Amino acid sequence: MRRLLKDYRVWFGLLVLGYTLAGFLWVPWLAKSQLLSYFREARGLEAELAQVQFNPFLFRLRADGLAVRHPDGRPIMTLGAVDLDFDPIWLFRGIWRVQSLHLSAPELSVQRRASGSWNFAVLLPPSTGEPAPARAELPRLSLGELAINDGRIGYEDLTRTPAFRQELGPIKLQIAELSTLPDRRGDYRVDLGLGDTGRVHVAGAASLTPLEVDAQFEAQVPLSRVAAYVAGALPSLRVTRGTATLDGNLQLAGVEGFGVRLRDLGVQVRDLAVVDPDDTPVLAIDQLDLSQGALDWPQRRVRIQSLALADTQLHTWLNPDRSFRVLGRAVPAAGPTTDAGPTTDAGPTTD
Numbered sequence: 001m002r003r004l005l006k007d008y009r010v011w012f013g014l015l016v017l018g019y020t021l022a023g024f025l026w027v028p029w030l031a032k033s034q035l036l037s038y039f040r041e042a043r044g045l046e047a048e049l050a051q052v053q054f055n056p057f058l059f060r061l062r063a064d065g066l067a068v069r070h071p072d073g074r075p076i077m078t079l080g081a082v083d084l085d086f087d088p089i090w091l092f093r094g095i096w097r098v099q100s101l102h103l104s105a106p107e108l109s110v111q112r113r114a115s116g117s118w119n120f121a122v123l124l125p126p127s128t129g130e131p132a133p134a135r136a137e138l139p140r141l142s143l144g145e146l147a148i149n150d151g152r153i154g155y156e157d158l159t160r161t162p163a164f165r166q167e168l169g170p171i172k173l174q175i176a177e178l179s180t181l182p183d184r185r186g187d188y189r190v191d192l193g194l195g196d197t198g199r200v201h202v203a204g205a206a207s208l209t210p211l212e213v214d215a216q217f218e219a220q221v222p223l224s225r226v227a228a229y230v231a232g233a234l235p236s237l238r239v240t241r242g243t244a245t246l247d248g249n250l251q252l253a254g255v256e257g258f259g260v261r262l263r264d265l266g267v268q269v270r271d272l273a274v275v276d277p278d279d280t281p282v283l284a285i286d287q288l289d290l291s292q293g294a295l296d297w298p299q300r301r302v303r304i305q306s307l308a309l310a311d312t313q314l315h316t317w318l319n320p321d322r323s324f325r326v327l328g329r330a331v332p333a334a335g336p337t338t339d340a341g342p343t344t345d346a347g348p349t350t351d
Contacts, residue, residue: 012142016029019056019180020056022056023054023056024054024055024167027054028052029052030056030223031052031054031061031063032063032099034047035047035049035066037309039068039123040232041201042125043122043123044071044122045066045069045070045076045122045123046069046070046071046073047062047066047068048065048066048067048172049064049065049066049067050064050065050066051063051065052064055206058085059082059085059086059087060083060085060086061082061086061315062081062082062083062084063079063082064080064081065079065080065081066078066079067079070119070122076077076108076109076120076121076122076260077106077107077108077109077111077121077332078106079103079104079107079211080105080106081102081103081104082101082102082103082104083100083101083102083104084100084101085098085099086098086099087102088143090142090227094131094140095140095142095181096139096140096141096144097141097142097143097144098144099144099145100143100145100147101143101146101152102145102146102147102148102149103147103148103149104149104150104341105149105150105151105152105153106148106151106190107151107152107153108120108151108152108153108154109153109154109156110153110154110155110156111155111157111158112156112157112158112159113159114158114159116159120351132201135144135349138180139180140181140210141143141180142177142179142181142184143175143177143178143179143186144176144177145174145175145176145177146175147173147174147175148171148172148173148174149167149170149172150170150171150172151170151171151172152167152168152170152171153167153169154168155169157229158229160290161231162231164229164231165229166194166195166225166229167195168192168193168194169192169193170188170191170193171191171192171275172189172190172191172192173188173191174188174189174190175187175188176188177251178206178208179207179208179209180208180209181209182210183207183209184208184209185205185206185207185212186205186207187203187204187205188202188203188204188205188206189202189203190202190203192220194220194221194225195222195225197220197222197243198219198220198221198222198225199219199220200217200218200219200220200332201214201217201219202215202217202218203215203216204216210253210254211252211253211254212252212253213235213250213251213252213253214249214250215249215250216248216249217246217248217249217250218245218246218247219243219244219245219246219247220243220245221243221244221246222242222243222246223241223242223244223269223272224240224241224242226239226244234274236277237274237275237276237282238274238275238276238277239272239273239274240273240275241271241272241273242269242271242272242273243269243270243271244267244268244270245266245267245268245269245270246265246267246268247265247266248262248263248264248265248293249263249264249336250262251263257298258295258298259296259297259298260295260296261295261297262293262294262295262296263294264292264293264294265290265292265293265294265295266289266290266291266292266293267288267289268289268290269285269287269288270287270288271285271286272285272286272288279303280315282300282314282315283312283313283314283315283317284309284311284312285309285311286311286312287308287309287310287315288308288309288312289306289307289308289309290304290306290307291304292304292305292306292307293305299328302306
């Protein structure tokens with residue numbers, strides 16, 4: 001027995017066995033219990049996690065079936081699966097390297113309450129009340145690949161009257177070689193669905209140190225949904241149909257302050273119809289084309305090379321009280337009202 005205990009191969013075998021058992025059994029149990037404890041005990045939420053798996057030799061982690069809900073059962077977040085591949089070799093260079101991170105079917109329910117607060121704030125650690133520390137240097141992180149597939153966001157804004165609701169999805173995100181190391185740029189691509197007919201596509205490159213984003217974007221937006229969101233600002237108008245297509249190049253930089261540079265902006269509006277609360281036509285645009293738009297901020301400089309309208313109708317009239325109707329709003333007449341009597345409908349004015 002003494003000779004056996006002195007054999008290094010026995011101790012090495014026990015070490016490998018202990019490492020294997022800890023990696024395959026203890027790490028998954030610890031990760032699951034700590035995550036559920038945070039949501040349930042620290043944040044007072046309901047949380048479920050189906051399983052966690054970890055391979056201690058390949059440093060790969062997989063978690064399935066995460067669901068987080070309010071105590072009354074309203075969902076906040078669900079996640080089908082997450083796969084993380086960590087590369088420990090980079091630690092010798094002082095860098096935390098995630099070789100790949102894949103998220104499958106994540107769903108987030110975002111609600112802005114009538115008070116202006118957000119429901120997902122309950123997921124964040126509580127504030128300590130202490131002043132924010134001075135800006136510190138970012139940790140040395142490197143991400144080889146990030147992929148999000150079939151993501152969805154349910155958005156609800158209760159500060160609007162009526163409440164605004166919109167589902168964003170499916171969401172597909174791909175990022176390659178994003179890092180906090182100086183002067184490292186990574187490529188990215190985002191595809192986002194907006195209801196049944198809308199879509200957004202963005203692709204480009206970005207760096208975190210310094211913060212710079214270069215984006216080539218294309219978007220098709222149903223204008224009726226945009227109008228529904230800003231309905232409080234234009235209560236006397238309603239967009240019944242219309243689509244807008246946008247494309248261009250956007251550059252963001254945060255080296256010295258925050259700067260925005262927009263180039264080659266193109267906007268096409270088709271089949272736009274605006275009515276008042278009585279369904280009386282107010283504005284109709286069959287075709288609007290804006291080309292070669294540019295914007296610079298904070299210089300506050302805007303340039304447009306051309307703007308063309310085709311088959312456009314603007315309906316205006318004088319009310320009996322001599323107020324002028326413009327885009328569904330009554331504009332008081334200048335000066336005192338005379339006794340000339342009411343003014344009849346002057347009929348639509350077309351351009």
